[in-house]
Amino acid sequence: MSLSAKEWLTQLRQLPLSDRFRIMNVCGGHERSITQAGLRGALPPQIELIPGPGCPVCVCPEEDIYQAIQLAINEEITLLAFGDMLRVPVNVSKQEPRSLDQAHGAGADIRPIASPIEALKLAKSEPNRAFVFFAAGFETTTAPVAALLVEGIPDNLSILLSGRLTWPAVSMLLESDTPGFDALVAPGHVATVMGPEEWQFVVDKHQLPAAIAGFTSDSLLAATYSVCRQALEDRRFLDNCYPELVKPEGNLSARAHLSTALEVVDANWRGIGTIPKSGFALHADYAKWDARLRYPEYDEPDRKRAGKMPAGCDCAQVVLGKKYPNECRLYGTACVPRNPIGPCMVSDEGACRIWWSGGVRPD
Numbered sequence: 001m002s003l004s005a006k007e008w009l010t011q012l013r014q015l016p017l018s019d020r021f022r023i024m025n026v027c028g029g030h031e032r033s034i035t036q037a038g039l040r041g042a043l044p045p046q047i048e049l050i051p052g053p054g055c056p057v058c059v060c061p062e063e064d065i066y067q068a069i070q071l072a073i074n075e076e077i078t079l080l081a082f083g084d085m086l087r088v089p090v091n092v093s094k095q096e097p098r099s100l101d102q103a104h105g106a107g108a109d110i111r112p113i114a115s116p117i118e119a120l121k122l123a124k125s126e127p128n129r130a131f132v133f134f135a136a137g138f139e140t141t142t143a144p145v146a147a148l149l150v151e152g153i154p155d156n157l158s159i160l161l162s163g164r165l166t167w168p169a170v171s172m173l174l175e176s177d178t179p180g181f182d183a184l185v186a187p188g189h190v191a192t193v194m195g196p197e198e199w200q201f202v203v204d205k206h207q208l209p210a211a212i213a214g215f216t217s218d219s220l221l222a223a224t225y226s227v228c229r230q231a232l233e234d235r236r237f238l239d240n241c242y243p244e245l246v247k248p249e250g251n252l253s254a255r256a257h258l259s260t261a262l263e264v265v266d267a268n269w270r271g272i273g274t275i276p277k278s279g280f281a282l283h284a285d286y287a288k289w290d291a292r293l294r295y296p297e298y299d300e301p302d303r304k305r306a307g308k309m310p311a312g313c314d315c316a317q318v319v320l321g322k323k324y325p326n327e328c329r330l331y332g333t334a335c336v337p338r339n340p341i342g343p344c345m346v347s348d349e350g351a352c353r354i355w356w357s358g359g360v361r362p363d
């Protein structure tokens with residue numbers, strides 16, 4: 001059924017919802033659309049939209065950012081990273097740079113890029129200089145990195161990969177005693193690459209209503225309506241509310257690149273800890289371009305501390321959907337976008353940053 005956002009809202013307001021109904025999203029793009037369009041305020045009060053683990057920058061483990069900083073400072077290299085990563089703070093002594101931005105200020109050659117192709121172009125344009133691409137992202141961002149590797153990258157470019165899969169984080173939450181949500185709106189962007197089938201476990205294994213949504217208000221509201229109705233009618237299925245782009249099995253070529261160049265490994269999520277089979281690492285066939293192997297001295301296992309966020313910062317709970325951003329006592333006081341304390345206030349996909357930009361102020 002194709003309706004406008006206004007029509008979906010009318011339908012939603014007519015649903016006989018009596019109890020609180022909590023719907024989690026796991027996509028920074030979804031959260032931004034919800035907040036910017038003011039959907040929370042427009043929905044019936046029983047419906048709560050909870051931002052979950054939808055920001056790859058926020059969950060990028062401290063040890064990876066620290067490794068990138070140390071590499072950039074100590075090696076004769078150019079470090080390339082997506083712009084969002086540059087201001088993410090790590091816990092270090094006052095004498096050390098606490099972000100890539102600060103390392104840049106201290107003289108390291110660190111350049112922001114917008115896409116993996118840019119990394120390729122830069123490396124090709126300076127063949128005598130070593131480049132390291134710090135590639136942090138979910139499936140959608142990691143697939144083009146895998147494509148680069150499969151299609152061939154120059155020897156002077158290596159990859160410091162911090163790629164993550166989204167569904168294992170949702171699975172981990174659902175396996176816990178307190179998942180904290182009653183239905184899931186799954187990320188359409190990820191499903192276009194990996195296929196909708198990845199999210200079927202939410203319905204089959206956990207008997208929760210689920211729907212895949214795109215980024216527009218009407219798609220998000222269609223998914224919201226679908227999961228509410230599934231709950232009311234006591235039937236569960238994975239509803240594809242983004243059929244224009246989400247096709248069965250996803251993007252086969254992108255998935256082939258991912259499985260050729262990378263392997264799925266247990267991975268640490270900042271604020272959450274290790275989640276089994278939730279990360280990407282370069283496949284042994286591509287070891288030559290793996291910055292972790294090329295520069296092993298900067299891997300500091302001691303820094304792998306689950307839940308390590310800056311003091312007083314509730315990003316860990318925000319990422320897990322246990323707290324709303326404005327429930328953190330630093331939100332809008334000590335922590336604002338120009339002076340972020342935690343990663344969720346840095347990235348455009350971080351819930352705190354999105355809420356602040358959307359005009360949400362401390363209670």
Ligand code: SF4
Pocket residue numbers: 026027028029030054055056138140141187188189190349
């Ligand atoms: S990469 Fe795309 S699908 Fe993933 S969180 Fe960001 S906007 Fe959502």
Ligand code: SF4
Pocket residue numbers: 312313314315316318325328329330331332335336340341342343344345346352
């Ligand atoms: S407001 Fe700042 S300190 Fe609090 S959870 Fe968000 S990013 Fe962390």
